[in-house]
Amino acid sequence: MCGIIGYTGKNSALAPLIDGLRKLEYRGYDSAGIALPVEIGQPLYIEKRAGKLKNLEDVLINTPNSTSGIGHTRWATHGGPTDTNAHPHLDNEGKLAVIHNGIIENYVQLRAELEKRGHKFKSETDTESVVHLLSDARKEHNGDLAASMRSVCKQIKGSFTLLAMHSDAPAHIVGARRNSPLVVGIGKGENFLASDVAAFISHTKIALELGQDEVVEITPSSVVVTDLSGQIVNAKQYEISWDASAAERGGFSHFMLKEIYEQPKAIADTLIGRADGLNLNIKFKKFEKIVIIACGTAYNAGLVGKYAIEKWGQIPVDVELASEYRYREPSLNKKTLVIAISQSGETMDTLMALRYAKSKGATILSVCNTNGSTIGRESDSTLYTHAGPEIAVASTKAFATQLIAMYLIGLEIGKKLGHLNKNQVISINEQLTQLPAKVEQVLETVEPLRELTRKFKDAQSILFLGRHVGYPTALEGALKLKELAYMHAEGFAGGELKHGPIALIDKGTPVVAIMPTQDSVLAEKMASNIQEVRARGAVVIAISEFDFAGADHLIRIPNVDLLLQPILSVVPLQVLAYEMAVARGNDVDQPRNLAKSVTVE
């Protein structure tokens, strides 16, 4: 949560800062702020506003010219979303500014000590204690901001990405990270620091990865990385493969819509070069069980993964909410393979569950979309999905590629453990290859959903039903609707309805049902479940690969093997949630209260 950008170079800093914040707004949009040095040794120019970036932009009139600066977009944790709690935070002289992503866990104690030493606090944030600590440390370190940052990092607990600058050295920005992301963008005569490469990709494609507990100093012509003892670290440089245009809306009204339509390409890109195997450097034979850990949409992808891995790989799979996992002290050991799924690769709940599993001797395979992310780096092996940058807060194309990753892992295990013969492998690979074209077909036929959506836009609640892999798909459909339309929505296993949830059905309750494939034994069972809800007044929208006559509305999808069906059946659910959000006048790309990358527990 929270987006961070720093710029130092030869050009005016304002444009790259605001442009960077726009790209990072998906990380939080409770407030935005910037700090710019104007005159050496004088107070910094600072402007910050509660609400979206637009509120800040509206007051940036006659902004002084400066060739360096820092900017922040916030997802509030400590202290409400007010102007005062917005970052940057300043020292008492107004010359030192700090921005932060993460949580300083020992801030209450630090604040009490700092107040005793005479520091005046203005905000309710945990971050403000860092700027006061840094201000004291600068005095001890003769104004050396990097040395001061190293000493402050040793005193603070929790997770953080920090950027700091002081007007005594206006072209110099110092950053540090622990458990939260920070990347360096290396330009020509200009350098960047940001939470995500999307913030500077239109300026440079050369980036540096920063490790845990590292401090970085940038000027227009230099980048120096050290560990907390001050030793120089040779950080890994890499070229960003994403195109700058991938982080633009490209003619679509919202990023989410663009990303829904990018799914065929994202699926194809994730499959490329993997038909012959995954090159994971993992010996699957030694594992007695697999545990999948993930959150939200990634968790739903994991649930589908369970079906594929158990069927093709014949190995027991548990799927766990990462936020719950480590706290119940689960039993796992060297014979456990843990698969951590995370688009961002930075989700704190998933990272902490991963570290717990690692400490118990489990092998970690991660499925990530973001190169160089913490989860990828801390895993024994990583299977990267190739969804490209996903900017809309609600995940769509990343989910599709996570499903593909699950199928590929299931296939790999099936092959390696000898449960799939050559012909089966060829057949599954062929079916996977056909998926991009089939998703394309679904996208061409979702039009009727627009009208249907308007019909149900004022419904009290929408229920989603599915069986087998249709059940996690129903959960995903309900999650999308909740987060985008702010409506009550729930996903149920079709057979479970009669055990309680059927009491929710009233006259006119919309129910979205995902029909299993016609050849599956479950198609008839699902048809009965649909009859049960219709008999009680529900209006049923069925998503089906065949001409199912038992629903009020039918959305047809192409035929695929039942296991692969979520790739197709989720698309109308994404479109439904999108259209519903538009119809209800909601902010599609930045739904209320959310942030894309959840870097707090």
Ligand code: F6R
């Ligand atoms: C929902 C959504 C979230 C994420 C979850 C995990 O649309 O995007 O539920 O799936 O926060 O995020 P990652 O995959 O980055 O770990």
